[in-house]
Amino acid sequence: AQSVAQPEDQVNVAEGNPLTVKCTYSVSGNPYLFWYVQYPNRGLQFLLKYITGDNLVKGSYGFEAEFNKSQTSFHLKKPSALVSDSALYFCAVRDIGGNNRLAFGKGIQVVVIP
Amino acid sequence: DTGVSQDPRHKITKRGQNVTFRCDPISEHNRLYWYRQTLGQGPEFLTYFQNEAQLEKSRLLSDRFSAERPKGSFSTLEIQRTEQGDSAMYLCASSRGQGIQKLFFGSGTQLSVL
Numbered sequence: 385a386q387s388v389a390q391p392e393d394q395v396n397v398a399e400g401n402p403l404t405v406k407c408t409y410s411v412s413g414n415p416y417l418f419w420y421v422q423y424p425n426r427g428l429q430f431l432l433k434y435i436t437g438d439n440l441v442k443g444s445y446g447f448e449a450e451f452n453k454s455q456t457s458f459h460l461k462k463p464s465a466l467v468s469d470s471a472l473y474f475c476a477v478r479d480i481g482g483n484n485r486l487a488f489g490k491g492i493q494v495v496v497i498p
Numbered sequence: 499d500t501g502v503s504q505d506p507r508h509k510i511t512k513r514g515q516n517v518t519f520r521c522d523p524i525s526e527h528n529r530l531y532w533y534r535q536t537l538g539q540g541p542e543f544l545t546y547f548q549n550e551a552q553l554e555k556s557r558l559l560s561d562r563f564s565a566e567r568p569k570g571s572f573s574t575l576e577i578q579r580t581e582q583g584d585s586a587m588y589l590c591a592s593s594r595g596q597g598i599q600k601l602f603f604g605s606g607t608q609l610s611v612l
Contacts, residue, residue, distance in 0.1 A: 416598050427502065427589070427603035428541070435598055474540050478598060483554055485531060486601065488540030 386411045388458075388475045390489035398497050403465040405492050407458045407475030416478035417458045418486060419449055423471045431473075434458060445469070465496045500524070502604035504590050510610045511580055518576045519607045523592030530573050531601065532565055533589040534558070541589055547573060580611045 388409045397403050409415050419431040432443025439451045449460045460473060472493055476486040503522040511517050523530050528549050533541035544563070546554040549570035559565075562580075567573040577584055587608050591601040 418600070420601075420603075425605065427605045428591075428601075429603070430600040433598070433600060476540070479543070481554065483546050483548070484529060484593060484597075484599060484601075485543045485546055485554070486541075487543070490538065490540050 386415075386477045386479050386487050388417075388477050388487065388489040390475055390492050392492050394493040394495060396495045396497060397465045399467055400464050403460075403462040403469065403494065403496070405460040405473045405475075405494060407460065407489060408456050409458060409475075409477050410456065411477060412480075415451075415458075417449075417451065418476040418478075419443065419447070419458075419460050420474045420476060420488075421445075421471050422474065422491070428474065431460070465494075467496045467498050470494055470496045502590055502592055502602050504588075504604035504607050506607055507605065508608045508610075510612065512612050513582060514579055516576065516578045517580060517609065518574055519588055519590075519609075521573045521575070521590030521604060523572070523590070524594075524602055527592035527594045527602070528570065529593045529599075530567055531591045531593075532573070532575050533591065535587040535589055535606070536585075544575075544588075577609075580609075582611045585609055585611045 417434045420428040434451045474491045475489045479487045505520045530547040532544040535541045547567040562578045565575045587606040589606045591603045593599040
């Protein structure tokens with residue numbers, strides 16, 4: 385089965401500093417990768433996806449992600465973190481079956497310190 | 499669009515009781531998904547509808563669980579004879595069209611089984 389791993393439980397970063405949230409994947413075939421964010425008491429929101437093409441994918445709220453095939457990674461990045469970026473971030477991969485369902489990682493809590 | 503709506507937001511029930519949740523997807527979204535999320539974990543796929551047809555069910559979905567999507571609009575998820583292990587956040591998501599599309603999630607129904 386397709387899967388993603390998010391190796392950290394929490395990432396702390398000072399406001400204004402670069403933010404990186406890590407994700408590695410394990411797939412058979414081409415990977416279709418996603419990042420979602422979950423704010424307290426809100427539903428998951430789509431940030432970006434990688435299907436094919438350019439390895440650097442730009443998404444919502446100033447986030448981007450870099451697809452690295454050799455390292456099987458899809459890390460989420462933001463050049464300058466905001467306090468409002470504090471949330472739970474999920475990496476996901478399209479699962480086998482062709483119906484667009486996703487397999488999610490366990491999530492990483494990002495805390496941006498003012 | 500008005501977003502994916504789920505009702506109720508919270509449900510507390512006693513073990514052995516039946517519960518039913520409702521999801522209203524974004525209008526004209528033909529795909530509808532149910533996921534379950536427990537504390538510290540990412541969402542886990544439960545079942546998928548394309549229009550009114552239930553096309554896939556996870557092995558996580560025991561015989562006590564049933565989902566419907568009459569007329570391809572709203573969906574209901576029923577859990578019969580609830581168990582304490584059913585306590586979780588139940589998320590609904592929808593998407594449109596074909597291919598690899600982003601999912602739009604509702605805020606979820608938090609179920610607590612006492």
